[in-house]
Amino acid sequence: MRNASNNEIKLLRKLARKKYREKEQRFVVEGERAVEQVLENGLVEVETVFVVEGKAVSDEWSAFSASIEADVFDEVADTENPQGILAVCKMADEISTNELREKSGIIVATDAIQDPGNMGTILRTAAWFGAKALIAGKGSVDVYHPKVVRSTAGATGSIPVLSGELEEIFTELEANGWQILLLDGGAESVNLRSVQPAEKTIIVVGNEGNGISESLLHSKRKKVRIESAPGQDKVESLNAAIAVSIALWGLSDMVIK
Known part of the structure; x- marks a missing residue:
């Protein structure tokens, strides 16, 4: 050698x-x-x-x-x-918005996810459930950061990635039939189990501390929450990567093909 x-x-x-x-x-x-x-x-x-x-x-x-x-x-x-x-x-070539337009299934989008461990887990889980791509919004940690790569446990490259301004990307994809679901634990959100997803569905997870950006909260976009056990009041919220994992599991039978 x-x-x-x-x-x-x-x-x-x-x-x-x-x-x-x-x-x-x-x-x-x-x-x-x-x-x-x-x-x-x-x-x-x-x-x-x-x-x-x-x-x-x-x-x-x-x-x-x-x-x-x-x-x-x-x-x-x-x-x-x-x-x-x-x-x-x-590095693998990034997927383009034009390519995403023609796809169907689930896409995962990260709105300023900053923890490398969360991003790596989200990438690995999205690939496991057959998501078509991951959109890394502005402010999200680099998907090739060493700690992200390590957290994917060898799954780096297993799902196409697009980096960019989420609002611009979403506007273009919505014009081509993509539905946007915003993971949000607020009172105005609907139970994820009650949602009938479209054949083209984007799941958006927000920043670990601040949640979904205000600029993304349009009336035509549905806010969804993951219900806790009845009477549970000791845990305020789920970890971002765990929330994505549960959402993908819950929607996979209905959307992912």
Whole structure:
């Protein structure tokens, strides 16, 4: 196995920052199982697998693997226990609004979701339930942030992503028959179980602290809530990723095909 070049190590350092991930159109996957899953599912192109010096790799990986000294590896890794393996992958092309117009099923949209763990779980859950895409609204954490990638547990690239201004995207998609459901626990919301979703349905989850942005609360958009157990008054709200998971499960039989 060859040694990693200085340029490759410099790139690994740069990819910790969003602006360089966007510039290079590359991101990093860390951990043995996550790298294995990304290689197995073939949803994103793996350019190089980097391993700590002395760690063995399978013959099928050796052609595109390189070793890094232990102290340098610990420096470029994002986690405290990186398991001695990481991979540099190419970002998948974003899906366009034009492509989404013609689809049907469920899309998940995030309105300024900021916690990487939540975003990673939302991506993984959306892919599990067969959602057609994820729309990452302005203010949402980068879907290729190292902690997001780690939270997807190897599912990065398993669902198309569109990033942009939600109001602009929603207006265009609504003109093509997409229904918007806003996850909201307020008194004006209707029980999710009472909703008959359209064949084209977008589930929107709001910011962890502030909920759905006021600018998205149009009268034609339905606010829906997930009911708690009768008499439950000790928990104020659900975690954002959990709320999306329950909504996808509740609507999947009716919409996702």
